[in-house]
Amino acid sequence: AQSVTQLDSQVPVFEEAPVELRCNYSSSVSVYLFWYVQYPNQGLQLLLKYLSGSTLVESINGFEAEFNKSQTSFHLRKPSVHISDTAEYFCAVRESNTGNQFYFGTGTSLTVIP
């Protein structure tokens, strides 16, 4: 089974500052990678995904994540955060050949300070 690690449980950052949320996974097999965002009292929404091809993937609201196979990482970044980015962020992994299951990290709570 996969293990997904989000080392930072809480990340406070000032508005308009850059942010990086870290995600590492355990498996060396081929995987699909996802970042989800959860706003208060809501379910998880897909933010972006890596399936194949370019290792840098982007979302429509300015987030990007880079797949690094050698470091088994998929860190999420944004160059300038807004108040509205305050939310919980989850990294998830699905094995590409056999996977029914998704493996989630424990989440990172991003708080943007005005």
Add this chain to the structure above:
Amino acid sequence: DVKVTQSSRYLVKRTGEKVFLECVQDMDHENMFWYRQDPGLGLRLIYFSYDVKMKEKGDIPEGYSVSREKKERFSLILESASTNQTSMYLCAHSGAQGGNQPQHFGDGTRLSIL
């Protein structure tokens, strides 16, 4: 738009009651999942189903059962509710095994057991 409907947003039940949480999806997807979400623990998989009448235990199945009589509906059952089952419950679905589709989540049911 992908739609995942969970029958209740908030639910309050008493210890010992039998509790049903319903989830309906409109994507004709094979895989459906039930998670519980607790602060600091992220998402933990309770059960998942990859076809009608098929089910697999997740990481924390104790005290729960599931039912999948129709492809679009996946029910979570608490046979005899206990206070330690107070939590946020999230339903999700995705495409077939090994596929590259993400999971789609409902808005969650916040269940309180008194």
